[in-house]
Amino acid sequence: MNRPIPGTVEVAVRHVLSDKVTGFLVRTRTMIWKDNVFRVRRPQAGKQTVELTCPVCDASLLAEVRTEARTRRTRIILRILAALCVIVFFTAFPYAVHVGGETLPEGQSLPTLFPISIVAIGVSFVTAPALFVQSRIYNGVSLLDAPRPRRRHSLRPVRN
Numbered sequence: 216m217n218r219p220i221p222g223t224v225e226v227a228v229r230h231v232l233s234d235k236v237t238g239f240l241v242r243t244r245t246m247i248w249k250d251n252v253f254r255v256r257r258p259q260a261g262k263q264t265v266e267l268t269c270p271v272c273d274a275s276l277l278a279e280v281r282t283e284a285r286t287r288r289t290r291i292i293l294r295i296l297a298a299l300c301v302i303v304f305f306t307a308f309p310y311a312v313h314v315g316g317e318t319l320p321e322g323q324s325l326p327t328l329f330p331i332s333i334v335a336i337g338v339s340f341v342t343a344p345a346l347f348v349q350s351r352i353y354n355g356v357s358l359l360d361a362p363r364p365r366r367r368h369s370l371r372p373v374r375n
């Protein structure tokens with residue numbers, strides 16, 4: 216079991232070995248990768264850039280680390296945004312059902328708000344779960360620019 220150490224965060228550098236998309240109608244994506252876990256020290260204030268070297272290919276990756284407080288704040292903001300998306304969804308959905316189900320008098324078109332509500336339903340339906348997941352896994356570490364092999368790498372949060 217990993218115990219979280221105060222002032223540090225664990226992050227996995229994922230080196231993608233192969234990423235293949237096969238199939239024509241049904242596409243299957245096969246990804247093979249190797250994760251290497253690093254323990255990164257959080258800065259006292261602001262943000263700090265740390266260099267992580269991928270043990271698989273020696274590529275040097277730059278990651279930006281934020282403070283514990285800042286990370287917590289971002290998580291809360293993400294959760295609030297997710298909640299707002301849920302509110303938008305449950306406001307727009309009954310409206311769209313109501314307006315869409317009405318029989319309009321001849322020559323009258325649907326209100327402008329109707330297409331907007333349809334878009335809002337679609338966007339919030341996709342965004343709310345994504346934001347919620349992000350609010351749970353966000354660890355305040357993000358990958359910065361790195362040399363060319365960057366494409367084949369990503370940073371993964373490590374759950375303690």
Ligand SMILES: [Zn+2]
Binds near residue numbers: 270271273
């Ligand atoms: Zn690598």
